Amino acid sequence: MTYFGFLLRFLFIPILIFLAIALWDNRQGRQINSFRNGKVVWIAIAVHVFLAVAYTTPWDNYLVATGVWYYNPNLVTGIVIGYVPIEEYTFFIVETILAGLWWWFLARRFYPLGERACIGNFTPNKRLIYLSASVLVLLWLVFTYLFFFGDDKWTYLSITFFWALPAIFPQLLLGADILWHHRKLVFWAIIVPGTYLSLMDIVALQATTWSISTTQTTGILFFKILPLEEATFFFVTNTMITFGITLLLSEESHQRFEEARNRLLPRQC
Numbered sequence: 001m002t003y004f005g006f007l008l009r010f011l012f013i014p015i016l017i018f019l020a021i022a023l024w025d026n027r028q029g030r031q032i033n034s035f036r037n038g039k040v041v042w043i044a045i046a047v048h049v050f051l052a053v054a055y056t057t058p059w060d061n062y063l064v065a066t067g068v069w070y071y072n073p074n075l076v077t078g079i080v081i082g083y084v085p086i087e088e089y090t091f092f093i094v095e096t097i098l099a100g101l102w103w104w105f106l107a108r109r110f111y112p113l114g115e116r117a118c119i120g121n122f123t124p125n126k127r128l129i130y131l132s133a134s135v136l137v138l139l140w141l142v143f144t145y146l147f148f149f150g151d152d153k154w155t156y157l158s159i160t161f162f163w164a165l166p167a168i169f170p171q172l173l174l175g176a177d178i179l180w181h182h183r184k185l186v187f188w189a190i191i192v193p194g195t196y197l198s199l200m201d202i203v204a205l206q207a208t209t210w211s212i213s214t215t216q217t218t219g220i221l222f223f224k225i226l227p228l229e230e231a232t233f234f235f236v237t238n239t240m241i242t243f244g245i246t247l248l249l250s251e252e253s254h255q256r257f258e259e260a261r262n263r264l265l266p267r268q269c
Contacts, residue, residue, distance in 0.1 A: 001207040002075045003087035010200040011094040018101035025105075031113040032104075034182075035249045044248045045100035048241055052096040053089060056237075059163045060084050060092075068156050068217075071210045095197070099241040103189045110185050122252050125177035132176040133169060140165040155216035156229040164236045171243040178252045179243060189242040194235035201234070202226050 001009075031037045063069055064083040071085055079086040139161065147158035171179075179186050204210055205225050212227050220228040247253045 001204070001209055003071065003085065003204075003209050004077070004090075006200075006204050006207075006209055007087065007090060007094060010197075010203070011091070011098055015094060015098050015101060018098070018105055021105055022101060025108055030108050032107045032249075033111040033113045034251050035107055035111065036251070036254070041100075041104055041249065044245050045097060045104075047248070048100060048244055049093050049096045051244070052092045052237075052241070055167060056092050057082070057084070057089070059159070060088060063156070063159070064088075066155075066216075067213055068159075069210055069212050072208050075207075075209050095193075095237065096241055099189070099193050099238050100245055102193055103185075103242060103245050106185055106189055120181075122178070122181050124256075125180070128180060129173060129176045132172045136165055136169050136172060140169075152216050153218050156213070156227070157218060157232060160229060160233055160236060164240060167240055168243060171240075171247060175247045175250070175253055175256065178250055178256075179246060181252065182246055182250065186242055186246055189246075190235065190238045194231070194238045197234040197238075198222070198226060198231040201230050205230075 061082040061084050064071075071088075076085040076087055081089065143158045143161035143165070146154040147162045150158060202223060202225055205212070212230060217227045217229050222228070222231060
């Protein structure tokens with residue numbers, strides 16, 4: 001199976017389905033309570049597509065250049081930017097779009113407009129913010145050490161966390177308590193696409209669309225073929241996307257930004 005064949009089957013088709021659902025929801029006037037609606041949702045997804053490509057490109061090029069993973073030359077077009085085939089850049093884009101559309105699908109059903117009582121009152125929690133950010137920093141230090149000084153088997157896992165956790169850190173500082181308030185939405189927005197892409201990765205590995213280094217991974221396999229590191233990548237990237245979209249669109253975040261702006265730039269009488 002070619003890489004573009006994989007993308008068509010397992011990402012483009014679900015995207016088209018969720019696009020159709022989004023358009024249908026718009027025609028039905030279905031809106032989200034406690035979040036921004038309309039064109040701003042599309043903008044939020046577009047912003048995350050840009051960030052995904054910009055932030056993932058150096059990391060992915062390093063992995064391919066060092067042989068952590070590699071692609072079957074007969075199953076890609078051969079168009080390469082840096083060390084990475086064009087199909088991989090396409091994956092960055094379509095994974096983000098799919099995750100964003102899935103988030104939107106869930107938000108409209110978990111928080112339908114007119115049912116504020118189902119959401120509950122939001123209570124700011126600075127202790128949760130500082131605690132979660134501190135734990136994240138500790139984890140980053142551990143995996144940074146393993147990346148630079150650990151055995152080769154830690155390479156893929158450690159560089160994934162070395163790369164991803166600094167992006168999650170400001171998200172937690174901004175709104176760990178907001179994310180916890182919307183934990184049902186956040187949980188399902190992460191767990192479903194993370195699991196789906198991990199299972200689809202098994203198909204690609206069996207088809208030799210791409211392969212993973214056995215010397216630069218821990219050797220922990222799910223279903224005797226899926227490396228722990230691959231599943232970790234899918235769950236981590238969907239965490240970054242879900243956290244970002246949730247915080248960018250939630251009314252609590254906008255209120256927090258407004259309060260911060262008023263403190264820094266008090267209005268003149």
